[in-house]
Ligand SMILES: [Zn+2]
């Protein structure tokens with residue numbers, strides 16, 4: 001689905017692909033990524049003067065993640081753009097300049113694994129549903145956004161005592 005036909009790309013000089021990767025696609029297995037609906041991927045590949053393949057990828061969709069304070073599922077839009085360069089291994093250079101290696105005789109270039117890896121790096125695993133999320137009570141575990149519990153005391157946090165002392169001086 002996200003496979004570039006390299007001989008065709010070399011012949012035509014450019015190639016584009018549009019695909020929707022299903023939320024259930026095996027590509028996401030064990031990635032820790034969850035989506036609400038499919039992930040739309042638009043690929044524009046071209047051959048650079050140096051013979052490398054330059055692949056511009058736009059990704060749009062909605063992801064699901066757990067709020068790190070209250071554990072509620074949160075939906076967030078995804079709107080990302082990546083530029084990947086694929087080329088043959090360059091032996092003369094220590095630094096590969098960010099070029100991803102593709103075998104000289106490769107016919108198909110599957111962008112799926114690269115997309116998966118980039119999304120794992122790019123998308124924060126832990127997010128907060130909202131800045132003022134109260135989280136869960138550390139004692140009884142209730143969601144403090146929804147209810148209060150008896151464990152929450154009004155005792156001042158001892159960590160602030162020093163600060164308060166400074167202020168009143
Ligand atoms: Zn939350």
Ligand SMILES: [Zn+2]
Nearest residue numbers: 137140149151
């Ligand atoms: Zn509690």
